[in-house]
Amino acid sequence: MSEFSPEQIASVSHTIGFGLLGLAVSLLLTPLVMAFLYHFKIWRTNDKVDPTLGIDGRSGKAHTPIMGGLIVVLSVGLLTFLFNWNRQFTWVPIGGMLIAAILGALDDIFSVIGRKRRDRSFRQTLVLVKVHKNIFARIWYAFTLPWTAFKSFASSFGSKRGTGVHAHEKLLLQFAAGGIAAWWIYWKLGETWKEIYIPFHGFLNIGAWIIPLIIIVVMFTANAVNISDGMDGLAGGMLIPTFIALSFLSAIFGYVPLAILNAVTAGALVTYTFFNVKPAKFQMGDVGSLALGTLLAINALVINAMAILPFIAFMFYVEALSVVVQVIGRVFFGRRIFKMAPLHHHFELLGWSEEKTIMRFWVIHLAFVLLGIWIALH
Amino acid sequence: MNILSPEAEKVIEKYLLLPVGAGCQTPYFNNRRTKIRGGLRALIGKGTPEEISEEAEMFSIRDRASIKKMDEGELKKFLVEHNLGVDCSGFAYHVLAAEIFARTGRKLSAAVKPWSGFKRKLKHILRPAENTGVSTFSHSRNSIAVSEAEIEAGDFISLVGTGLEKKYNHMMVIESVEVSGGSKKISYVHSYMWPSDGLHDHGVRRGTITIENNEPIVNGIWTEKEKTGKDNYTFVSASGAKDISIRRLRAFVS
Numbered sequence: 001m002s003e004f005s006p007e008q009i010a011s012v013s014h015t016i017g018f019g020l021l022g023l024a025v026s027l028l029l030t031p032l033v034m035a036f037l038y039h040f041k042i043w044r045t046n047d048k049v050d051p052t053l054g055i056d057g058r059s060g061k062a063h064t065p066i067m068g069g070l071i072v073v074l075s076v077g078l079l080t081f082l083f084n085w086n087r088q089f090t091w092v093p094i095g096g097m098l099i100a101a102i103l104g105a106l107d108d109i110f111s112v113i114g115r116k117r118r119d120r121s122f123r124q125t126l127v128l129v130k131v132h133k134n135i136f137a138r139i140w141y142a143f144t145l146p147w148t149a150f151k152s153f154a155s156s157f158g159s160k161r162g163t164g165v166h167a168h169e170k171l172l173l174q175f176a177a178g179g180i181a182a183w184w185i186y187w188k189l190g191e192t193w194k195e196i197y198i199p200f201h202g203f204l205n206i207g208a209w210i211i212p213l214i215i216i217v218v219m220f221t222a223n224a225v226n227i228s229d230g231m232d233g234l235a236g237g238m239l240i241p242t243f244i245a246l247s248f249l250s251a252i253f254g255y256v257p258l259a260i261l262n263a264v265t266a267g268a269l270v271t272y273t274f275f276n277v278k279p280a281k282f283q284m285g286d287v288g289s290l291a292l293g294t295l296l297a298i299n300a301l302v303i304n305a306m307a308i309l310p311f312i313a314f315m316f317y318v319e320a321l322s323v324v325v326q327v328i329g330r331v332f333f334g335r336r337i338f339k340m341a342p343l344h345h346h347f348e349l350l351g352w353s354e355e356k357t358i359m360r361f362w363v364i365h366l367a368f369v370l371l372g373i374w375i376a377l378h
Numbered sequence: 379m380n381i382l383s384p385e386a387e388k389v390i391e392k393y394l395l396l397p398v399g400a401g402c403q404t405p406y407f408n409n410r411r412t413k414i415r416g417g418l419r420a421l422i423g424k425g426t427p428e429e430i431s432e433e434a435e436m437f438s439i440r441d442r443a444s445i446k447k448m449d450e451g452e453l454k455k456f457l458v459e460h461n462l463g464v465d466c467s468g469f470a471y472h473v474l475a476a477e478i479f480a481r482t483g484r485k486l487s488a489a490v491k492p493w494s495g496f497k498r499k500l501k502h503i504l505r506p507a508e509n510t511g512v513s514t515f516s517h518s519r520n521s522i523a524v525s526e527a528e529i530e531a532g533d534f535i536s537l538v539g540t541g542l543e544k545k546y547n548h549m550m551v552i553e554s555v556e557v558s559g560g561s562k563k564i565s566y567v568h569s570y571m572w573p574s575d576g577l578h579d580h581g582v583r584r585g586t587i588t589i590e591n592n593e594p595i596v597n598g599i600w601t602e603k604e605k606t607g608k609d610n611y612t613f614v615s616a617s618g619a620k621d622i623s624i625r626r627l628r629a630f631v632s
Contacts, residue, residue, distance in 0.1 A: 055439055123415070334419035334505045336432065 011259075015251055018079070018260045022267030026075040030271060033074070037065035037282060042112050044283070055348055061232075064280055067108050068272060069288010073101045075268040076261070076295070084264070086257040092184040093261060093298045096177045100222055100294035103165065103173040104286030111164035119166065122152040156327055174222055174290070178215035181298045186211055189302070197304040199375045217306060218297040221313060224320035225293030227342045232280040234344060234358045236273035238315050238365045239292055240266055245312045245369045246299050249376050253303050262299055265292070278354055311372025315365040319343050380530045381554040382473075383480035389473050390553065390567055392427035393464065393582040398434050399445045402454040405581040406571040407463025421461060424468035424507045433462055451578075458578050466548050467515065469569040469582055470534060471507045473551050477532050478629050486510075489629035490520045512536055512547035521625040526592040529564060529624050530555050535595065539620025548615060552624075553584065560591045564598075572603075572611035585612060596622060 004012075037043065043065045080094050120128075125148045129141045141148075154168035185193045186208075194210060195203040206213070229235040247262035272288070275281040284292075293316070300309045310317055319342040326341035338346035347357045382390075395401040409422040420429035434453075437460045438445035448456060457463060475486035487506035492498040492514055502509040515521060516536040524533060529552060537548040550568035557563075564587040571580035585602030587595050599606055600613035608614060616622050 330418055331416045332504050334417065334422070334424070334508055335429070336418065339432070340436070 011251065011256065015247060015256075015259045015263045018083070019247070019263035019267035022075050022079055022264035023270050024267075025079060026071045026268035026271035029071050029074055030275060033068065033070050034065065034282060036070075037067055042067050042108065045112065055345070061280070061283075065282040066112070066285040067105065067287045068276060068280075068282030069101075069104070069284040069286075069291065072265065072268040072272050072288055073097065073291045075271075076265050079264045080261055084257050084260045088189070089255060089257040089302065090261055092181060092188075093258075093295055093302065096181050096218070096298050097291045097295040099173065099177045099180070101287050101291035103170060103177075104226075104288065104290035107165040107170065107286040107290075114164055117166070119151070119155065120148070122148050156331070170290075171219065174219045174294070175215060177222070177294050178218035181218050181294075181301065182211045182214040185214055185301055193302075193304065195304075196306050198307050199378045213306075214301055217301065217309065218294060220320060221297035221300075221309065221316065222290050222293035224313065224316035225296065226286060226289040227323055228316050228319040228344070229284045229286075229289040230342060231344050231348075231354050231358050232278035232283070233273055233276050234361060235284055235289055235292075235316075236269055236276045237358065237362045239296070240269045240273060241366050241369045242296060242312050242316075243269060245373050246296070246303070246305075248373065249305060249308075250299070250303050252377070255303050258299055258302060265295065278358075305376055308372045308376045311368050311375060314368035314372070315361050322346070379554055379556045382531045382551075383477055385480040386473050386477040386532075387553075389427070389476045390582075393469060393473075393569070394584075396427055396431050396434070396453075396457075398431035399448050399453050400450050402450045402457070403581045403583065404430060404469075404569065405454060405458045405463035405578070406465065406569050406575075407458075407461055408465040408571075412461060419468075419505065419508050422508060423463055423465035424471070425462075425464065426472050430457070430462050430464065434460070437462070454578050454581075463581060464569045466550070466569050467511045468507060469567075470515065470549050470551050471510050473567070474532070474534070474627065475507075478627065481532070482629060484629060486629075489627060490515060493517060493519050512538065512549045515549060515627075516547075516623070516625055519628070521627050522631060523623045524626045526562070526589060526595060526624065528626075529562075530626075532630055533624055533626045535566060535616070536623050536625050537616055537619040537621075540615040540618060544618075544620055548619075550585075550612075562589050562592065563587075564589065564595070568612075570612060574611065585610075595624065 043063045044061055045063075077094060077098065080090050084090055122145075125141050125145065129138050129145070132138045132141065151166070151168040154171050155166065195205045196210065198204050225235055225239070228238065243262045243266035247259045247266060250256075250259035250262055269292075272284070276283065296313060297309070300306065300312065305312070322338055322343035323341045325337050329335050329337035339349040340346055344357050344361065348354065381387075393404045396404055404427065407423040412422075414422050418429070418433065419425050420433040425433070434445060434457055437443070437456070443456065445453065445456065471486065478484055478486050478489055487502070487510075490510055491506075492502050492509065498509065515534065516538065521534075531552050531554050533552045535550045535552065540546045540548055548568070548570065550566040552564060553567045554565045555562060556565070565584060566587065567582065567584045569582045583602065585600065587598045587600050589595055589598035596617050600610050600616070602610050602612050606613070
């Protein structure tokens with residue numbers, strides 16, 4: 001005899017149904033998106049801006065469309081708008097996702113069709129402050145030095161320079177998305193969301209510090225997913241269990257609209273991953289990775305699972321931290337810690353096949369997602 | 379015959395034949411012109427042979443250039459074009475680091491360090507190879523002057539104030555000392571660039587100084603690239619230097 005009530009079973013069935021609907025709608029959208037991408041030739045070019053295409057066995061990835069994440073973003077946006085448009089719980093996650101998606105789309109499109117943009121370094125600007133013949137230009141350069149410093153700092157974490165949206169522009173827009181999420185969570189959702197739930201411990205009140213923390217978590221998670229989108233099937237395959245876990249936890253904690261939102265996302269990701277496994281028909285692109293990273297962070301924060309994020313987004317965080325570690329190693333110690341960052345390229349250069357790397361990452365990620373669910377239930 | 383430890387010799391051999399592709403001599407590269415800050419040490423003339431080789435492979439990936447198919451000359455050209463190489467003190471640092479570890483089990487960064495300036499000391503802790511130049515090696519707290527009679531493998535020749543403007547420093551590591559009667563053949567190894575080297579024919583190489591009856595080394599016969607006298611730019615640098623001395627790390631002094 002079942003220990004679950006008929007209402008609970010109906011709720012689970014309802015949520016899974018939306019997951020299947022997400023899968024079906026994304027499947028219908030796939031040929032349209034592919035036709036769009038091929039028509040406008042939005043694909044990876046084999047130029048020297050993307051160094052990873054020089055790794056053995058990767059040259060075949062040239063001319064693979066890069067905005068496949070649109071399938072997930074459009075499916076999730078459309079289904080949420082039609083069936084799950086909830087002022088309290090789904091407006092802001094979808095809003096944050098769309099801001100990140102627009103930012104990612106701009107980056108994807110400009111990285112293909114954009115012109116190389118000049119990026120003056122902090123050192124060059126310092127020289128101009130001293131030597132520029134025009135006194136007003138010197139004053140202007142001196143006045144904008146903090147901005148130049150920020151740009152230089154951000155560029156050290158950027159994977160490519162030249163065309164596309166620059167790293168500092170990305171950070172600003174992500175800050176905006178994180179800011180909106182923080183405003184909503186802190187001021188609109190209620191008193192419960194002003195505290196962080198720590199498993200095995202209880203609620204922790206850090207006052208207004210939760211606002212910058214939310215912004216940082218959203219920005220870091222969005223970039224972590226973005227960074228992990230570097231191999232066929234890697235990000236998609238890891239996002240599926242993450243969103244299923246979020247859907248499960250949302251349902252358990254009583255956030256039905258969020259359970260549906262996460263289920264739809266997981267369903268759409270199944271379609272995406274089917275076409276993204278090697279040899280990929282398309283890649284996620286920034287439009288998908290930034291959007292889904294933002295959605296993942298906001299959805300976790302709304303169910304008060306900030307402390308669980310390092311587990312349910314484990315490999316994404318590991319990948320992002322590998323970049324941070326690599327930058328620290330380069331700047332402070334003058335050495336590479338990894339052969340190449342993010343981490344999946346390190347293993348690739350060590351001789352692991354793409355399939356082996358991806359599958360091991362999937363399995364490790366899945367193990368930590370399960371651990372995260374278990375911890376979240378305490 | 380007095381020689382360096384096998385560990386230090388191994389480092390020298392790797393610099394002379396980099397462990398990448400067909401292998402080639404490590405070119406000379408000095409960061410003085412490019413002035414890269416906060417970069418990988420292999421890209422600023424301070425890397426180990428392994429680090430330089432790894433960076434060469436990274437550049438080959440980025441440039442879609444198959445480094446494995448390059449012959450020695452092409453590889454050297456590739457390295458030079460990508461600012462990959464080592465300068466004199468970067469080379470000496472890694473050779474002497476291997477030597478000091480083999481002899482005493484100590485790290486060179488602990489034995490040779492700047493003695494003034496908080497910022498310099500901090501930079502040295504983080505990046506010892508990049509912040510240990512000729513002047514640091516030659517500082518009296520890090521090394522002592524030895525005479526031609528006492529010279530042995532592991533010592534180094536320090537040239538301070540070389541070049542036309544007398545503003546460059548240089549150093550050479552003594553690889554072996556062979557005494558035969560009153561004659562002494564000092565073999566040194568260094569990373570250097572002569573004006574006559576052209577674009578690619580520079581880097582880590584060996585040379586010898588032959589002296590009689592422990593005369594000053596500037597009076598000896600300097601042979602490098604089969605050239606002696608004024609054709610030998612190392613000799614020209616040494617004889618024109620403001621100060622030339624043979625020095626021994628204090629860590630080697632028992």
